[in-house]
Every structure is written in structure tokens, then in C-alpha cells.
Amino acid sequence: MHSVDRLTIPSQVGRWGLGRREVRVSKGRFHMGRSPCLVVSGDVCVDSTSRSMIIHSFFSFFAASPQLPRLWAEGIPPEDHRWITKTLFRMGAKGKVELQDNLKLWYYPPQPSPLYHQAPSPDRFFAHPLLMWMPYKLWKVKVVCPNTSCGGTQLTGAGLHKRARRVLDVDRIYTMVNETLTCAKCKASHVSWSQAVLQQLDLAHRSEFRVIMTQK
DSSP: OOOEEEEEOOOOOEEEEETTEEEEEETTEEEETTEEEEEETTEEEEEHHHHHHHHHHHHHHHHTSOOOOHHHHHHSOHHHHHHHHHHHEEEOTTSOEEEOSSOOSEEOOOOOOSOOSSOOOTHHHHOOOEEEEOHHHHHOOOOBOSOGGGOSOBOEEEEEOSOOEEEEOSSOEEEEEEEEEEOTTTOOEEETTSHHHHTTSOHHHHTTOOOOOOOO
8 A cells, every 4th residue: 555645736727747647736636647636735645656756747847837926826816817827927938937028908817608518617707807007017108216316217117016906996806916116226116006106107198097096
């Protein structure tokens, strides 16, 4: 009788090949061939004889697959993780996750099919739109540091803001992601939804941002 090990893996939906056998992770369950093992908090129970092959196969697959930034994953509903990851990110030449080219302001999830021949995943029925509020990256707008001692130094892009936010609209809920801008002189950082940024946008671009930011 084989001993059973516990293998910790990321809680990510996907599939990868293990020799001639297919291994899948889906909805909290780990499958090797036709034998599922229950995943609890990212732990998988596997035979010790299969452990090394599973580790190699699993991480080979996910090393080549982009994933959401960690704190984005906490703020974005689980049903949106897969389509947002596929839409926004890619693996760069150096093996690092990069944003796709030709980004746009709004993204909408894939819609459910009108006909299914087997039980569908519920994700497409409950997915949410995405607002990508990144005026500097999208439109190359000029925004200067609000600190008067910086003498009008232009803010530059400093990457994605670490958190995604949920927005309650009058008729729907959507997700908003942002960028961070920084001043090379005073090193101050500003989120793209801050008044320091919004007040400097022209009317056409400013009118695209209709969100009223609140705090708990």
C-alpha cells in the first residue's frame, strides 16, 4: 500500500499533462486520471510514488501561465479570475508576467452560450465587467507632481496599483484596477484615481471616470 503525502499547490484552475495521463485542478479538486483527491486550502493528498512527477508537471505548467497579482486576486471575484488573467496578461520573453498590448478602458467577460450540451460552469453567468483606469498608460496624458517644490516634474508610470476595487453602479457591479504614478524628484506616489491626477485631466478624459471613491 502506497503512503500518502500532502502536496501544497496554488489554488488555481487549470490542467496539465502528466505523461499520458491528464492531471487537472478544478473547483477545489485535484484529478489524476480518474482518481480525484480533495483539495483543502491548497493541499493535495497524493501517493508518494507520484509526488515527484506531479510537482514537476504542475510547476512546469504554471511557470508558463500568467496569474493575477496576489492582492488583485483577493479583490477580484473568483468567477472573474480566469478571463481577466487571459485578457490582460501574458508571459514575457524573460518569463515574467506582462500586460498585453493595445489595452483599453473597458473589458467585458465572455458571455454564456445560448445552448449547452453538458452542465456549464457558472462563472460566465456571474462574471463582472472590468474598468481599467490607467490614464497615463492608456492615453499618455501629462500629469505633474502636485508638490510645488518639484517645479512641475511630470509623473511617470510605476506599474499596477496593488489592489483591485469593486464598484457598485446603479444597475451592476464591476471591478476597477488602477496604475500608480510617481515623481522622480520627491519620490511621492499617486494612485490614478486620486484627485491629484483627476484634476489635471482634460474634460474628455476626466468624464470617463464616474466613480465616487469611499472608504470603510
